Amino acid sequence: MKSFFEIWRNNIKEFLFRKPKEVLDIDSAILAILNDAVLKNREDIITQEELIKKIERSKKDRIKELIIKSIGNKSDVLIKNNMSEISSIICAEYNRIVKLTINDIGGIRSKIINQSDKVDYSLKFRFYYDETNNYRKFYINDKGKFNQPIENFFVLGGLCLDEKQKDNVESLMSNLKLQKNVKELKAHHVFKSQDFLECLDASKLNVLLRWINNNRILIHFVAVDHMFILASDIADMICADEKENVFYADIIYGFIKKDRNSVFDIMSRFNYPQIQNSELNAFLRAWKDYILQCKKNNDINKFAEKVFYDSVIERIDTVLISDVRFENRDCIVEKYDIYYQIMPILFLNSTHIFDEELEIQEELLKNAQWTINEQKINNYSFTNSVNSRMVQVSDVMVSLISKLLKYTREFEMGNRTDISLSKLKSSLKTQMQRENFCLLMKIIKNSYEKNQQFICVHECYTKRNALNLLMRISKITEENIVMENYEND
Structure with missing residues (x-):
């Protein structure tokens, strides 16, 4: 099943940039009626209410173009025969439908819902959000390195609970026993390390995870693999077709994941992504080499992998002989605001509380007129995290999830979960690590079972290593990793 973020990403660009002439649809019957009115001078041919009923919103561009052409050709007849009333009705309805269709995001929402299997979007929940690793732009700096650690995951998410459920967050703050001068809970108050396994050994994390588990609070998040964003950008250079682009992005992602240093060396040599047009062919040849x-070193035996390698090489050769040129390649920009938009649109009956992000808020203001069934979307708000303990706890959780996803890259999925599990068990050295890991997996599993759209990892399309691995390991963690009882404080 496609994640709703993939469907959203695939449709939002078309939605944002489509023109009125591409979105207005008028039924063929209305064209005949209007032609009849113009030709026969019948002022009483149709009332405004009847006209509105006749107009449909779909995508019959041919009919739309015909009616506009008809009105344009007969405009002198309309004026001459004093038919301004019908003319004004036509113009008013045209403008109303164009405005409604451009602003109404309901079509994309329906498309996502129709492709979601057994997902309940009618939930009345409170969603709290914070984010981590929102880099926005990637480029090679003057040291020949990426300006940001590209191996990290961007994560937006946090806690969620039923709208009638009490959060008891003050009991958590009391049990954490923070210093009195700490006004706002941050991830570094709970764990100090950037290493996931070391974070698991923190006693304060145990307090926090127990609180989430015992209070039956769920988590939600969308995570974006920055390395896949990089792979997609390179795939764009060798393939303009969006469907094929996904295929090549997956293959390039595999190269980056397995041999990051060699790939980054190519990037640095050509000052990626600020590649000069005169050097583009050399950049692609470096990739081909x-x-x-x-292919030579790996001694590939799998037929599929041979096809993958050969296919990328073939595509690069095609680009090399086509003399393609790119403009304005200053940096890789990931539009993170799309991840803020989708949850309030999908879960309309819930409330969504985000930590303040001025740049994101400015982006969302541009879409403040978006509607669903002519109703504005106003179920979200931004708050200073100092004023919301639940947003503060969300900060801790998204930081932990980002480290967890980075850690999962060390595992190869395949069909041998037992190997991954064995490696995992051997890496959890202390009882605290084992207990915190099991708690975290239980929380993820409970959240995913409540609603699959609560957990989304946007990464390699074909393998989905991180999410699949999390779900598979979470089902067998408790019975395979020995730990003390953690059900009650």
């Missing part, structure tokens, strides 16, 4: 070397 690298893939050929990988």
Whole structure:
């Protein structure tokens, strides 16, 4: 099943940039009636109410163009025969439908819902959000390195609970026993390390995870693999077709994941992404040479992998002979505001409380007129995290989830979960680590079972390593990793 974020990403660009002439649809019957009115001078041919009923919102561009052409050609007849009333009705309805269709995001929402299997979007929940690793732009700096650690995951999410459920967050703050001068809970108050396994050994994390578990609070998040964003950008250079682009992005992602240093060396040599047009062919040839070397060194036996490698090389050769040029390649920009938009649109009956992000808020203001069934979307708000303990706890959780997803890259999925589990068990050295890991997996599992759209990892399309691994391990963690009882404080 496609995640709703993938469907959203695939449709939002078209939605944002479509023109009125591409979105207005008028039924063929209305064209005949209007032609009849113009030609026969019948002022009483149709009332405004009847006209509105006749107009439908779909995508019959041909009919739309015909009616506009008809009105344009007969405009002198309309004026001459004093038919301004019908003319004004036509113009008013045209403008109303164009405005409604452009602003109404309901079509994309319906598309997502129709492709979601057994997902309840009618929930009345309170969603709290914070984010981590929102880099916005990637480029090679003057040291020949990426300006940001590209191996990290962007994560937006946090806590969620039924709208009638009490959060008891003050009991958590009391049990954490923070210093009195701490006005706002942050991730570094709970765990100090950037390493996931070391974070698991923190006693304060145990207090927090117990509180979430015992109070039956759920979590939700969308995570974006920055390395896949990089792979997608490179795939754009060799393939303009969006469907095929996904295929090539997956293959390039595999190269980046397995051999980051070699890939980044190519990037640095050509000052990626600020590649000069005069050097674009050389950049692609460097990629071709690298893939050929990988193919030679890896002694590939799988037929599918041979096809993958050969396919990328073939695409690069096609681009090299087509003399493609790119403009304004200053940086890779990931529009994170799309991840803020989708949850309030999908879960309309819930309330969504975000930590203040001025840049994101400015982006969302541009879409403040978006509607669903002519109703504005106003179920979300932004608050200073100092004023919301639940947003503060969300900050801790998204930081932990980002570290967890980075850690999962060390595992290869395949069909051998037992190997991954064995490696995992051996890496959890202390009882605290084992207990916190099991608690975290239980919380993720409970949240995913409540609603699959609560947990979304946007990464390699074909493998989905992180999410699949999390779900598979979470089902067998408790019975395979020995731990003390943590059900009650």
